[in-house]
Amino acid sequence: MTPLIENFISKLALNLTSLSKLEQKYTLAFYRDFLLDGDFQTKEEIVKELGTPDDLAKEIKQDYVKFLTAVTASANDPNASDNYFNGLRVKRYPRRERTITLENFNQVKLAVKTTDVIIHQGSQFQITVADYSSRPVEVNLVKQTLVVKEAPVEEKSHVIMFNRLTNASRVEITVPKLDSLSKISGQSQNGDIMLQNLKLKNIVLNLHNGDIYINNVQVSDELIFSGRNADYFITQSIIAQLSSKDRNGDGSLKRSILKQIIAQTSGGDIELVQCHTNISLEARDGDIQIRQSQLTSQNIVKAANSDLKLSQLAHDISVQLKVNDGDIIYRNSSIGDSFNSQSIQSDTLKATLNDGDIIIK
Structure with missing residues (x-):
């Protein structure tokens, strides 16, 4: 544990006293793993992805309150x-x-x-x-x-x-x-x-x-989800592989380590926020938004009649984006070896970038 990570965890703990002792234990253990997995080197990098300890604590407590309300109803x-x-x-x-x-x-x-x-x-x-x-x-x-x-x-x-x-x-x-x-x-x-x-x-x-709502859950093999008119929400979880196929339902994944995501959706949106993951996403008639996340390995995103919105991403290997009848909006990200985007039928590519290159083939 580096002093940088331990300092962040200590400050986070001070803002989580309203949670039970067990919830505090699980939460702090998760974010230690999350920060180590992200290999953060500076305080600014941590805050860019997770926010301040106070901001993060507010989101964590909101997730637990949502669950507690259901349990105690x-x-x-x-x-x-x-x-x-x-x-x-x-x-x-x-x-x-x-x-x-x-x-x-x-x-x-x-x-x-x-x-x-x-x-x-x-x-x-x-x-x-x-x-x-x-x-x-x-x-x-x-x-x-x-x-x-x-x-x-x-x-x-x-x-x-x-x-x-x-x-x-x-x-x-x-x-x-x-x-x-x-x-x-x-x-x-x-x-x-x-x-x-x-x-x-x-x-x-x-x-x-x-x-389906999943909070602070670890899955060592695979989470397989299929649905119709069904939304799924995943927060503060570590999942080896998520495989989902959904129709007319939205997917929201926040503050989680998902080693691999293979997801298909029709008529629904997919949102990834503050996640460490490798993605293979396919959407039709639904938008995809990915922000404040770290991508690993080969990443592929395909969409039809959809928009892709990507911001504040960090990845060291290739990301392939293909859109039919939609826009690609890529902002404020640091990218590595290659960036491959394909836009068909007068779509537009809008990108502003710091410290990286964009290669369009």
């Missing part, structure tokens, strides 16, 4: 119910809450539709379920895998359903250690998934009309 709101009309009568199914304590499990498999799922570190292996009797959530332990699924709803031809009158069902899963789980997989429809303070081998998820 009332799981048994007396006004929450699953309503439907049966003829002229309204039937009401209040939301109920129950807590399940199970033995050790190392995987979680999801098969849910209208259920929000929260998985994070806690004091023990525990599942808290808030659901409705009309569509209960089933929780079963199959060997070492926790299976969470919604029971099928009985179809009645004379019933007109109005299910979206209230909050979704909700499942909160806690595990006692950072590395208690090795894999999270499954699918969700009309529900969000939130993961925090976990160290896993794999994540494989498919979402439809739901979002």
Whole structure:
């Protein structure tokens, strides 16, 4: 640990006292790794990418508050119910809450539709379920895998359903250690998934009309995400490889180390901010923005009917940009061996650069 990095971490710690001791520990450990990975040599380089310790602390606390709000939200709101009309009568199914304590499990498999799922570190292996009797959530332990699924709803031809009158069902899963789980997989429809303070081998998820939030998560092998009308948000995480294919959904990746990103999107935007990564991005009818980041190895970005906005980047090897019916805007970056851009059908290349060359082929 260099004195430069230790000084930044010490100042950051002074601004994170509102977080729990465990959250402070994980956060400071992550940013030590982040600064070492970036090989920063001066204070100015650190501030250019991460901002001041005070600025960074504000962003970190906002991420944790967002997660805390979801975790501590009332799981048994007396006004929450699953309503439907049966003829002229309204039937009401209040939301109920129950807590399940199970033995050790190392995987979680999801098969849910209208259920929000929260998985994070806690004091023990525990599942808290808030659901409705009309569509209960089933929780079963199959060997070492926790299976969470919604029971099928009985179809009645004379019933007109109005299910979206209230909050979704909700499942909160806690595990006692950072590395208690090795894999999270499954699918969700009309529900969000939130993961925090976990160290896993794999994540494989498919979402439809739901979002995924990942904060302070380490994935040693691969995170595979596919979705439709689904957004994903990743912050303060270390991921060996992210593979995503999304339609009409946005991707936001901030303050993370992602060794490799292979992402395709149609009708959605991709944003990378303050990341260390190698990228292969392809977008159609959606914009790509990359700023305050370090790129490694060979980087390829292709877009159709989209704009590319790149600023405050540092990379020592080639970046290939290809745009069809969109603009390339490249500002305030230090680039290395080569810069290759292709713009088709009267597109424009706008670039201002400090300490680097631009080569157009």
